[in-house]
């Protein structure tokens with residue numbers, strides 16, 4: 001159960017998400033932002049209908065999606081507003097500005113860039129720019145650094161055969177486990193079973209993680225880092241109907257043969273040997289299992305992956 005301290009912190013956090021009032025409200029006389037008496041020596045920004053929000057780190061967030069009729073706001077007016085506002089925010093001690101720009105208002109990006117803003121990230125319909133206002137180098141966190149790929153090693157324990165594919169759009173044809181890129185908000189095990197089904201038509205159940213590969217400067221990840229996770233899956237259907245667009249071949253291959261063949265990608269050979277060891281000696285020797293727990297964020301859950309603890313782990317660690 002969460003204590004009172006958490007509640008107080010939670011309320012504080014909620015407060016920070018509200019539009020700025022006292023700080024931007026001329027000592028309480030006005031509820032409108034950007035009407036605060038300007039710091040000495042700086043002129044007051046004109047009102048253009050944007051409500052900056054303060055975050056818990058002392059930064060400000062401004063979203064141009066708040067503009068009621070963006071088409072009637074000229075670049076020159078926006079330029080003056082931004083310049084005056086930045087001067088005021090700096091004088092007030094704010095550490096940074098986050099500027100969210102819908103794609104259709106992209107003409108304001110160049111205006112912001114002229115004042116020192118740089119891209120932080122972009123999604124399909126908006127870009128986020130930042131400007132560091134405090135002393136020294138920016139301490140703002142950078143955006144995503146990795147892409148996540150997940151493959152499924154689907155092993156039929158009754159026959160000792162494992163499901164393998166050859167990708168269609170590759171220069172060399174090598175056997176690999178079916179898999180692909182994780183979708184936003186998707187659990188690792190779900191990516192594995194979804195990709196296996198999409199590429200091969202085989203239904204399967206997630207059992208455990210087997211390995212994680214981290215590869216920097218990955219050409220397939222636009223030069224970013226790539227995390228490639230291979231899961232152990234158990235099949236619940238056996239008749240292959242593979243995706244002709246993505247795969248050239250697909251078959252159930254003897255696991256021992258996959259571990260030996262030179263016609264597999266190096267990581268596939270490595271994992272085939274690991275899987276063969278687990279098949280013979282017990283999967284508990286190789287599995288990284290998953291447990292689900294409630295997160296500190298209300299209503300959310302997270303998945304924790306770790307080696308399985310023995311039944312008597314509480315006794316051996318004196319944690320009753």
Ligand SMILES: NC(=O)C1=CN([C@@H]2O[C@H](COP(=O)(O)OP(=O)(O)OC[C@H]3O[C@@H](n4cnc5c(N)ncnc54)[C@H](O)[C@@H]3O)[C@@H](O)[C@H]2O)C=CC1
Nearest residue numbers: 148149150169176177179180181226227228246265267268
């Ligand atoms: N050594 C191995 O066994 C291999 C491991 N991987 C890993 O698998 C993960 C990605 O799996 P994939 O099967 O590649 O993903 P995926 O199954 O999600 O397929 C990606 C699709 O996007 C298409 N595609 C990629 N770049 C494209 C472009 N520039 N223009 C048009 N279409 C494009 C591909 O043809 C493919 O159909 C990564 O983590 C990667 O590191 C990928 C290939 C081999």
Ligand SMILES: [Mg+2]
Nearest residue numbers: 178179180246
């Ligand atoms: Mg794939």
